[in-house]
Amino acid sequence: MSRTKKNLLISMRASGIGVSRAYRFLENEAGSRQNVGFIRKDVYNELHRESRNVSKINNGDANSLVQYFTEKGMSDPSFYWKLKLSDEGRLEHLFFRDCRYLIDYQHFGDVVSIDVTYKMNKYDLICVPIIGINHHRTNVMFGMGFLCNEKTESYEWLFRTFLESMYKKQPGVIFSDQDMALMNALDYTFTEASHRLCQWHINKNAVKHFGKLNHDREFKTLWFRCMKGCESEEQFEECWRRMIEEHNLSKNKWFSNMYVLRKRWSTAFTREKFSGGLHATSRSEVTNRVLKELCSSTSSLHEFVLGFERMQKNWRTIELEEDTFCRGIPGMFVQHTRILVQVGKVCTRKVFKSFEYEAVQSISVNLTQEPPDLNDEVLEFKVESRSSVTGYRLVKFNQRS
Structure with missing residues (x-):
């Protein structure tokens, strides 16, 4: 590749022209691909070498x-x-x-x-x-x-x-x-x-490892449940075991590696520290x-x-504009609720709306099992939950704290 052609390719790439288009331009100039003198892969290699040289900052x-x-x-x-x-x-x-x-x-x-x-x-x-x-x-x-x-x-x-x-x-x-x-x-x-x-990067990378399982709805349900649907380590282990056994994945290296890293990506293992709701x-x-x-x-x-x-x-x-908008108590879906009024005084609009949504959703929870003795120090209630893997949640209330 002559220095003239190298400089031309570098200039075209710097102007936002893709390698394929640049190479087609050289083909047209030379009359045919055979007359160019090098293939498209050579262009990629040469531009990569040039970028490494340019990385030495002027x-x-x-x-x-x-x-x-x-x-x-x-x-x-x-x-x-x-x-x-x-x-x-x-x-x-x-x-x-x-x-x-x-x-x-x-x-x-x-x-x-x-x-x-x-x-x-x-x-x-x-x-x-x-x-x-x-x-x-x-x-x-x-x-x-x-x-x-x-x-x-x-x-x-x-x-x-x-x-x-x-x-x-x-x-x-x-x-x-x-x-x-x-x-x-x-x-x-x-x-x-x-x-x-x-989790977004994991799911994006997982597609190429799933193969035919990409079209298996039952597998996908178990995978996403392992990712952020299990509320305890025990639930995760049971869900993972079921997914591996039912889909014959025990010898799959990628799944084995993801299991080793499970405490870094599954929400079942990441509840001990505040994360701002990020995954x-x-x-x-x-x-x-x-x-x-x-x-x-x-x-x-x-x-x-x-x-x-x-x-x-x-x-x-x-x-600063958001700070200005947050002055005063925000509009409320449920009026005159003491806990919402208190939260509205100390939280920003976006945080308040998130809290208000959860507070309203809690009204629809159905109690399915009461504590056997209401005089116990710690009371344990069993309530229905659509977002839970098991269909219910155990809520503990310490009467002394």
């Missing part, structure tokens, strides 16, 4: 960003940033957060979502937004990192730097995908957190979609950071 771009962060640090002592250089003195990894990230993490850092599917096209950098949810149940940013590769040691550097910037405060729960390097780094770094796997990294994925719209494939790292800060400013404006 010194001018890096210096511009360093100067920008230095000036921000002088005007805002709470602004934190850190970078790691290669042996050749080139920028490899980067992390930054402003004072608002720190404040938000102190309030909302119970649950953290990390997704690494977005890459900055120009340098092929891995973009790692660290996301949470606030009191309006909308996204809030805790920090932003850029890595030159997806190795465990690179993720470890980022997460250690993040903890350093947050004065060593560990999150309660972390959601991530099933990338092994990422999982290892999270386990090594966030030793006090409960690490959970994204997936969808919070990060929404952010990734926004990031893709910020910059083109030729944007510099400095331009990307400026676009990212504009996005943050917009998020914070929306949060």
Whole structure:
């Protein structure tokens, strides 16, 4: 492949033209595929090699960003940033957060979502937004990192730097995908957190392992019940055993591996810590979609950071508007209910509506078994429940607490 054709392909790719279209253009120019001199796979390989070379961030771009962060640090002592250089003195990894990230993490850092599917096209950098949810149940940013590769040691550097910037405060729960390097780094770094796997990613990946079972309704029912329909470990074990035996999956390696990881993805094992109602990294994925719209494939790292800060400013404006809307007691479906009035005084609109829905649904619960002795310290009631695997729930009430 001549240098001229390489440059042409790189320019076309940077302009958003796909490899297939670019290769067809070369075919038309040459008169036939045989006259091009190389096949389409060669184009993919060459562009991949070029992207690895470009990933060594341009010194001018890096210096511009360093100067920008230095000036921000002088005007805002709470602004934190850190970078790691290669042996050749080139920028490899980067992390930054402003004072608002720190404040938000102190309030909302119970649950953290990390997704690494977005890459900055120009340098092929891995973009790692660290996301949470606030009191309006909308996204809030805790920090932003850029890595030159997806190795465990690179993720470890980022997460250690993040903890350093947050004065060593560990999150309660972390959601991530099933990338092994990422999982290892999270386990090594966030030793006090409960690490959970994204159910959405698991289901997306599971399709290729299900085979013919993708069309088996009974199997799908058992699978989703194992995922988030079991309320105890005993229920999960029974449901899993039934699924494996009835569908002859005892020798399937993927299912065996998922069983080993069951405490990371099944809700039957993840009730001990508050998770904000999350079961997936969808919070990060929404952010990734926004990031893709910020910059083109030729944007510099400095331009990307400026676009990212504009996005943050917009998020914070929306949060202030929501705070304004939450003044006063929200409208209620059931009027003059003391518990709803109390919740309405302390919760935001979205949280209140979620609580109100559950409160109204509780009215439809039917009591099927009363305690034998109402004088006992702990009373146990048996009630019908459509959302339970067994069709009922046991509700315990401690009269002294």
